[in-house]
Amino acid sequence: MINFNGVLFPNDKELLTGNNRGLKFGDALFETLRFVNGTLFFWEDHYFRLMASMRILRMEIPMAFTLEYLEEEIMKTVAANKSESGAVRVRLTVFRNDGGWYAPTTNEVSFVIETSVLESPFYLLQEGNYEVELFKDFYVNKDMLSNLKTTNKALNVVASVFAQENGYANCLLVNTDKQVVEAINGNLFVVNGNQIKTAPLSDGCLDGIIRKKLMEIISASEDLELLEASVSPFELQKADELFLTNSIKGIQPISRYRKKEFGCEVAKSLVGKLNAKARLAQTS
Incomplete structure (x- = not known):
C-alpha cells in the first residue's frame, strides 16, 4: 500500500499525472529512513531536515505537517503493509502541487509514503569487494x-x-x-x-x-x-x-x-x- 496525502492506495494505483512537478522539474524532496519494530530511526533529524529543505525551496509547509502527524502517517503505511514487527525502508516524498512552468502556480504540497522490507533490523557491515x-x-x-x-x-x-x-x-x-x-x-x-x-x-x-x-x-x-x-x-x-x-x-x-x-x-x-x-x- 502507498500513502498519498493520508489516503492509502494499492501499490499499482496510478496516483500522479503528467503534470506532476516532481516529474517535470525535479520540484520535490524526499527522506529515506529505517523503521524497526515500531521506531523510526533518527526521525526528528529527518523531519527537521525536511522542514528546513522545504523552507529553502519556498514550499508552503501545511499546518498539519507536524512531527507527530507525519510519523503517524508513516506508521499507518507500515501497518497497512503488515510490516510493523520487522525492519522497513521508508521513503517520504514531498512535491509542489501541479501547475505552472518553472514558476509554480501554487506553493502548496502533497506527499507520498512508500515502504519496502529490509533484511536486518541492524546496520550490518558488508565486507568484501566494493x-x-x-x-x-x-x-x-x-x-x-x-x-x-x-x-x-x-x-x-x-x-x-x-x-x-x-x-x-x-x-x-x-x-x-x-x-x-x-x-x-x-x-x-x-x-x-x-x-x-x-x-x-x-x-x-x-x-x-x-x-x-x-x-x-x-x-x-x-x-x-x-x-x-x-x-x-x-x-x-x-x-x-x-x-x-x-x-x-x-x-x-x-x-x-x-x-x-x-x-x-x-x-x-x-x-x-x-x-x-x-x-x-x-x-x-
Missing part, C-alpha cells in the same frame, strides 16, 4: 541546493550508469573545484590513523543524517579525531580506510580504489556505535 572510481563527467555544485535531498538527481543517475557499465560498486563525485564530496548514494569518510575526515557542507555534499550521527560519535571519542575539510582525489590512495554512509546501509566500507586496497577496522568499530545510537533513539 570497488569505486571517480566520476568526472559532471560536477557537484558548491551551493546549498546540493546539500538538499531533492529528486533532481540526474548526476547521480548518470554516475550509476557509468558504475554499472564499468563494473564498479559505486562512484565518488567531485565538485567544481575537483574536490571529492560524496558517493552516488551517501557521504564519504576518509581514515588516516586516528583521524577521520569528511567533506564540509560548503563543498556541496549532501547534509546526510548518518553523516551527522557519525560525526557526533567520532567527536565524542577519545581515540578518534574528526576533521571536516575538503578531500583531494590525491588523498584517497594514501588513506588507511574509506567508507560511505547513508540511512539505509549505515556504513559501507570501500575495499578498493584504483590500485589501493583498504581494510575496515575503524568502520567495524563505528558501526557498533552507530547501532547503539540507533537503539538509544528507540528507547528515548
